[in-house]
Amino acid sequence: MDEALALAKKSMETGDVPIGAVVVRDGVIIGRGFNQKEHTGLASEHAEMIALKEAAATLGHSHLEDCTLYVTLEPCLMCAGAMVNFRLGKVVIGARNGRFGCCGTSVNVLTTSNHEPDVVFTEDQRCSQLLSSFFKQLRTMRKG
């Protein structure tokens, strides 16, 4: 999760909401991603999507059953669906997303699918605090 947090901070360089993700297999990081939605202008460029694609490209296939995705914020509907399509084994989530979290907090869509990754919430204060301070700063800037 340390590496996912470091990646999350890179999102902020382009004004994106700080979210980072890594895919780990046998203790080795094989995919990295950070939220680039604003930077690219594409709503698909979430941290998880980028990390999953990189992991699959590294392995040469999309069967990530023996991989774990570490992500600083609970995945949305699209990224939960990507986890299913990439046959991800496990996801470890730093902070819950009360509005859009699709792995159990707002809703759990994984139970509706033909593949259900294991889900672990770590309630990592560093992940939620990073987001809180980003949005606080954003509000201050907008007021100013």
Added chain:
Amino acid sequence: MDEALALAKKSMETGDVPIGAVVVRDGVIIGRGFNQKEHTGLASEHAEMIALKEAAATLGHSHLEDCTLYVTLEPCLMCAGAMVNFRLGKVVIGARNGRFGCCGTSVNVLTTSNHEPDVVFTEDQRCSQLLSSFFKQLRTMRKG
């Protein structure tokens, strides 16, 4: 849907399941995609995802409220989520997907989200027949 069907046939050139999609705005196609999962080795490269990204790139933003996605097969969980993230106005679906269709057939995940595109099923026989003949041919090849 004619153009989406023509694109679907391109998927078969690389051994992919024939699925095609276009994004239309003011009567003009601004995004095209066909399923390239096998071709790229990436489970994210669905027709809808590629078409939505191209449409957003064309417009320079991810607000597709005034756009319609025409797709030959009902979107999966990931693509349904992408439709939400891209704020798609409407989706017109050729064939239902009894196993993985997430817009109302297997399950409807769009009602769980903060943005719900209009959904129209056309029950287009050409779309279902294209898939049937592809899978029939695949079974014959595997037996041979």
